[in-house]
Amino acid sequence: MSKLLINDNPLMVIPSLAVRIGMNEAVVLQQIHYWLQLSSHEKEGKKWVYNSYKEWQAQFPFWSESTIKRVINSLEKQGYLQSANFNQSKMDKTKWYTINYEILGETENQIDPSTDQNEPLSESTCSIDEGELTKAIPEITTETSSDKIIPYADIIDYLNQKINASYKSTTKKTKEYIEARWKEGFRINDFKKVIDQKSDEWLFDPHWCKYLRPETLFGPKFESYLNQKGGKQKWREEDFDLHD
Template sequence: MNLLIDEPPLQVLPSLAKELNSVDKAIILQQIHYWSQRSTNIHDGHKWVYNTVKSWHDQFSWLSEKTVQRYLKQLEDDSYLITSNFNKAKFDRTKWYRINYDKMTSREGLTVPTKGTDGPQPKGLTDLTYTRDYTETTTETTNNSQPPTPLKGGLSLADATKEIISYLNQQAGTSYRASSKATQRFVHARLKENYTVDDCKKVIDIKVANWKDDPKMRKYLRPQTLFSNKFEGYLNEPMPAKQPPKRAKGYLF
């Protein structure tokens, strides 16, 4: 392709932009279609795409996060998108999306030939060849895929996870496995939000200092708590001051 700037492009479909009265929403819907074609998350006979608002914003960086969130909500309200929640963790409210292809085919001027499980053939909304490729935050890609570029420090996602979990086990006296899919899901989610290995170690240090000697709290020194959506709050907590050793009653040292 003869591009002005050497970077992977996103596509806009004129008829779809006209239908939605928005170029931005047309691009967003096309990108969700792109991921739907590659998704292995199938529920109730439909392919679903799982992403946080921040992850969507990374793909549409010329828009603010609030604007991306508003457009997604508008597409949902207008029945172009169907949402649900298949997250295993109850506190995880990240939405799952699928395109309402019935809505698409019912609109005049939009031709979406369907074939197979919930979705058009690649030629339906567009030829997918030139759609920009970002990493979808699905349980499958989070567990098995590497990010498009190395993390800060040159570590791969897998190596960074091993380092973080090894550090947690060392500091907290635990024995979590970096190969566990449940553990990877929480750690990878934070690393893909551009938090660093050092950020993760800092949270471990803070919460170990707070919780390790507390019989009621030490059980929470686990990946699903430390690297949950409360991570940023933990990261900004001050490190507890070290307490001087207690003196035995009746003696002076």
């Protein structure tokens, strides 16, 4: 692996890499590197992560989608980032990404050894277009390598953003529902799909909108919601077996 990237979650950037390829590019490359270490998606002998530009924007909320697209294109043109489409459906245009560590190694050899490469640039000193870095960036799409890591905050933050709510990810009951589904083998993409499907169906319905809550969405009917096919599925209140 390259000394130009770090194997940790806090958002930091190696100054010499930022000077060489650009600050924004270094931030995105570091984030992709971090999730590649946790990825279980191996294709053509390499690990990959995948996201749409919209999903990347949820990870980098201080940037617009157009900025993220521009940064990723820059990394591809410079050869540091490789992209492909391994989706089952050819209609799905979500791009998969991996890092070209060979090219990165060549860059590492070209960097002036007098530059202090081992001291990462902390978020307090970064200067980045369209916003400031204030915390580590959570993952939305790629699964983690350990079932022990349950992204409660990521799931609830996505729900709150989707329905304009303010549920807390630290609530005991909410965590119990998420943990129960997680132990059943569901992952963050499944939670996201259920949130998307049910918010599209219920958000503007004066009766059903009250069920856009963690205990309903992540409760016993979770798998039914996940596998709902087309159209709007009709439910009776007694189907939920929940108390308001």
